[in-house]
Amino acid sequence: MTFYKKAMLAxxxxxxxxxxxxxxxxxxxxxxxxxxxxxxxxxxxxxxISFRNMATHFVESVEGMWPEDAPKMLSSMGADYDYTVEKExxxxxxxPPHWGARMGGIMVVGEPADLSATIDKYLQVADTVKEAxxxxxxxxxxxxxxx
Ligand SMILES: [Cu+2]
Numbered sequence: 001m002t003f004y005k006k007a008m009l010a011x012x013x014x015x016x017x018x019x020x021x022x023x024x025x026x027x028x029x030x031x032x033x034x035x036x037x038x039x040x041x042x043x044x045x046x047x048x049i050s051f052r053n054m055a056t057h058f059v060e061s062v063e064g065m066w067p068e069d070a071p072k073m074l075s076s077m078g079a080d081y082d083y084t085v086e087k088e089x090x091x092x093x094x095x096p097p098h099w100g101a102r103m104g105g106i107m108v109v110g111e112p113a114d115l116s117a118t119i120d121k122y123l124q125v126a127d128t129v130k131e132a133x134x135x136x137x138x139x140x141x142x143x144x145x146x147x
Contacts, residue, residue: 026050029105031057034098036105040142043085043109051081057095059083062104062132064125065092085109090118092135102134106142119143 024046030037030053041049051059059081061072067089075081077097088110095103112118119139126136 024048028052031055031095031103034095034101034103036095036103039105039138040145041105041107043107045085045088045109047085047109049083049085049107051075051083054078054080057098057103059093060096062092062094062135064129064132065090065122065135067091067109088112090115090122092122092138094134099134102137104135104138106138116143116146119146 023044025043026048027041027043028050029041031051032053036051036059043049051057054075055078058075058077058079060074066072067087070087070089070091071083073081073083073091073093085107089108089112091107091109093105093107108115119142122132123136123139123143125132126139127133
Protein backbone atom coordinates (compact mmCIF):
# COMPACT_ATOMS: atom_id res chain seq x y z
CA MET A 1 0.00 0.00 0.00
CA THR A 2 1.33 3.42 -0.87
CA PHE A 3 1.89 6.07 1.71
CA TYR A 4 -0.87 8.14 0.10
CA LYS A 5 -3.43 5.33 0.41
CA LYS A 6 -2.46 4.72 4.03
CA ALA A 7 -2.85 8.40 4.83
CA MET A 8 -6.29 8.51 3.17
CA LEU A 9 -7.44 5.46 5.14
CA ALA A 10 -6.25 7.06 8.36
CA UNK A 11 -8.25 10.20 7.56
CA UNK A 12 -11.36 8.17 6.72
CA UNK A 13 -10.97 6.17 9.93
CA UNK A 14 -10.67 9.31 12.04
CA UNK A 15 -13.76 10.78 10.37
CA UNK A 16 -15.77 7.62 11.12
CA UNK A 17 -14.73 7.69 14.76
CA UNK A 18 -15.66 11.36 15.00
CA UNK A 19 -19.13 10.78 13.52
CA UNK A 20 -19.70 7.81 15.84
CA UNK A 21 -18.86 10.04 18.81
CA UNK A 22 -21.27 12.72 17.60
CA UNK A 23 -24.14 10.24 17.42
CA UNK A 24 -23.22 8.46 20.63
CA UNK A 25 -25.92 8.35 23.26
CA UNK A 26 -25.89 7.78 26.97
CA UNK A 27 -28.31 5.07 28.05
CA UNK A 28 -29.18 5.01 31.72
CA UNK A 29 -29.85 1.74 33.52
CA UNK A 30 -31.05 1.89 37.10
CA UNK A 31 -30.94 -0.58 39.90
CA UNK A 32 -34.50 -0.87 41.22
CA UNK A 33 -35.23 -3.45 43.89
CA UNK A 34 -33.55 -6.55 42.48
CA UNK A 35 -33.94 -5.55 38.83
CA UNK A 36 -32.14 -3.51 36.25
CA UNK A 37 -34.50 -1.05 34.57
CA UNK A 38 -34.53 -1.41 31.63
CA UNK A 39 -33.34 -5.00 31.51
CA UNK A 40 -33.14 -5.09 27.72
CA UNK A 41 -30.97 -2.43 26.13
CA UNK A 42 -30.55 -1.62 22.46
CA UNK A 43 -27.33 0.25 21.85
CA UNK A 44 -24.81 1.01 19.16
CA UNK A 45 -21.03 1.15 19.13
CA UNK A 46 -19.90 4.34 20.86
CA UNK A 47 -22.86 4.56 23.24
CA UNK A 48 -22.25 4.75 26.96
CA ILE A 49 -24.30 2.61 29.33
CA SER A 50 -24.62 4.47 32.62
CA PHE A 51 -25.49 2.33 35.60
CA ARG A 52 -27.05 4.46 38.30
CA ASN A 53 -28.86 3.98 41.62
CA MET A 54 -26.48 1.11 42.30
CA ALA A 55 -26.59 1.04 46.12
CA THR A 56 -26.32 -2.66 47.14
CA HIS A 57 -25.65 -3.59 43.47
CA PHE A 58 -22.80 -4.03 41.04
CA VAL A 59 -22.54 -5.26 37.50
CA GLU A 60 -20.41 -7.96 35.87
CA SER A 61 -20.32 -9.74 32.48
CA VAL A 62 -21.80 -13.23 32.40
CA GLU A 63 -19.13 -15.72 31.36
CA GLY A 64 -19.88 -17.29 27.96
CA MET A 65 -22.53 -14.67 27.11
CA TRP A 66 -20.31 -11.89 25.85
CA PRO A 67 -19.04 -11.06 22.35
CA GLU A 68 -15.46 -12.14 21.71
CA ASP A 69 -12.94 -9.34 22.22
CA ALA A 70 -15.50 -6.99 23.77
CA PRO A 71 -14.25 -5.39 27.00
CA LYS A 72 -15.81 -7.01 30.05
CA MET A 73 -18.06 -5.19 32.49
CA LEU A 74 -17.09 -5.02 36.14
CA SER A 75 -18.08 -2.32 38.58
CA SER A 76 -17.59 -1.81 42.30
CA MET A 77 -20.26 -2.54 44.86
CA GLY A 78 -22.62 0.41 45.30
CA ALA A 79 -20.91 2.64 42.73
CA ASP A 80 -22.11 4.35 39.58
CA TYR A 81 -20.53 2.81 36.48
CA ASP A 82 -20.16 3.84 32.85
CA TYR A 83 -19.47 1.26 30.13
CA THR A 84 -18.55 2.40 26.64
CA VAL A 85 -19.77 0.02 23.95
CA GLU A 86 -17.04 -1.06 21.51
CA LYS A 87 -18.36 -4.16 19.70
CA GLU A 88 -21.53 -5.26 17.97
CA UNK A 89 -23.21 -8.31 19.45
CA UNK A 90 -25.29 -9.77 22.24
CA UNK A 91 -24.30 -9.21 25.87
CA UNK A 92 -25.65 -10.55 29.16
CA UNK A 93 -24.67 -8.92 32.45
CA UNK A 94 -25.56 -9.66 36.04
CA UNK A 95 -25.64 -8.17 39.50
CA PRO A 96 -23.64 -10.88 41.34
CA PRO A 97 -25.20 -10.43 44.84
CA HIS A 98 -28.71 -10.65 43.31
CA TRP A 99 -28.05 -13.08 40.47
CA GLY A 100 -29.93 -15.78 42.37
CA ALA A 101 -32.95 -13.46 42.15
CA ARG A 102 -32.13 -13.11 38.41
CA MET A 103 -31.00 -9.49 38.57
CA GLY A 104 -29.43 -9.18 35.15
CA GLY A 105 -29.82 -7.58 31.78
CA ILE A 106 -29.38 -8.09 28.06
CA MET A 107 -27.75 -5.67 25.69
CA VAL A 108 -27.98 -5.85 21.90
CA VAL A 109 -25.44 -3.73 20.08
CA GLY A 110 -26.04 -2.87 16.45
CA GLU A 111 -27.77 -5.47 14.31
CA PRO A 112 -25.86 -8.71 14.79
CA ALA A 113 -26.43 -10.95 11.76
CA ASP A 114 -26.41 -14.14 13.80
CA LEU A 115 -28.63 -12.90 16.64
CA SER A 116 -31.05 -15.83 16.88
CA ALA A 117 -28.19 -18.34 16.69
CA THR A 118 -26.39 -16.40 19.42
CA ILE A 119 -29.49 -16.42 21.64
CA ASP A 120 -29.68 -20.20 21.23
CA LYS A 121 -25.96 -20.55 21.95
CA TYR A 122 -26.34 -18.54 25.18
CA LEU A 123 -29.41 -20.59 26.18
CA GLN A 124 -27.20 -23.66 25.77
CA VAL A 125 -24.68 -22.06 28.14
CA ALA A 126 -27.50 -21.29 30.62
CA ASP A 127 -28.49 -24.97 30.52
CA THR A 128 -24.98 -26.30 31.09
CA VAL A 129 -23.15 -23.76 33.28
CA LYS A 130 -24.56 -23.42 36.79
CA GLU A 131 -23.33 -19.84 37.23
CA ALA A 132 -25.09 -18.79 34.00
CA UNK A 133 -28.42 -20.45 34.77
CA UNK A 134 -30.29 -17.34 36.02
CA UNK A 135 -29.88 -15.84 32.51
CA UNK A 136 -32.34 -18.37 31.12
CA UNK A 137 -35.49 -16.37 31.93
CA UNK A 138 -34.06 -13.17 30.49
CA UNK A 139 -32.91 -14.90 27.32
CA UNK A 140 -36.26 -16.62 26.79
CA UNK A 141 -38.12 -13.35 27.31
CA UNK A 142 -35.81 -11.65 24.84
CA UNK A 143 -36.18 -14.49 22.32
CA UNK A 144 -39.98 -14.15 22.49
CA UNK A 145 -39.73 -10.39 21.90
CA UNK A 146 -37.78 -11.03 18.67
CA UNK A 147 -40.70 -12.86 17.03
CU1 LIG B 1 -28.33 -6.17 42.68
